[in-house]
Amino acid sequence: AQSVTQLDSHVSVSEGTPVLLRCNYSSSYSPSLFWYVQHPNKGLQLLLKYTSAATLVKGINGFEAEFKKSETSFHLTKPSAHMSDAAEYFCVVSEWGADGLTFGKGTHLIIQP
């Protein structure tokens, strides 16, 4: 069975500084991994996904994530935070034989001016 651990419930950074949101996963087989973002009063939006191609995945709005099988990690990064990045971010895994996605508990990203 798969599981996802988002190591931080809240991350606070200053505008213009790098962002790191951490995610570790547990999966029996080769998983697909996703990062979704939810802005206040909005639906979940896909940021990026890993599907066993390149291990460094680029997404929208300057975000990227690196799949590290040896560390079972899929951390999300961005070189320079913008105020508009303030939102809740979800690390998600999809596995063979499982119909639904498995979500982490989410990380609230707070951007300080």
Add this chain to the structure above:
Amino acid sequence: EAGVTQFPSHSVIEKGQTVTLRCDPISGHDNLYWYRRVMGKEIKFLLHFVKESKQDESGMPNNRFLAERTGGTYSTLKVQPAELEDSGVYFCASSQTGTRTDTQYFGPGTRLTVL
């Protein structure tokens, strides 16, 4: 192209009442999913439709929840009778192929409050 839509956006009901949530997937998407997030917890999978058939309903909490997708287009999720612990945000998602690499597109959710 319209995204996934859900109605209503908010619903406040009393314990013991019935509520029906609706989801309209992206046109042409055969796969439709329901998820739920209760306060303080992670988003959890409830069930998966392929067209009008239930592919997997292993996440449905109990028999007070009934999901339908007549005609393979929109879906409804009925809670009858509602209990306090049913409060949360109910998300619907749709996808084209339903494979593990396929992107699921989410609606904005319905916030259900049971008093």
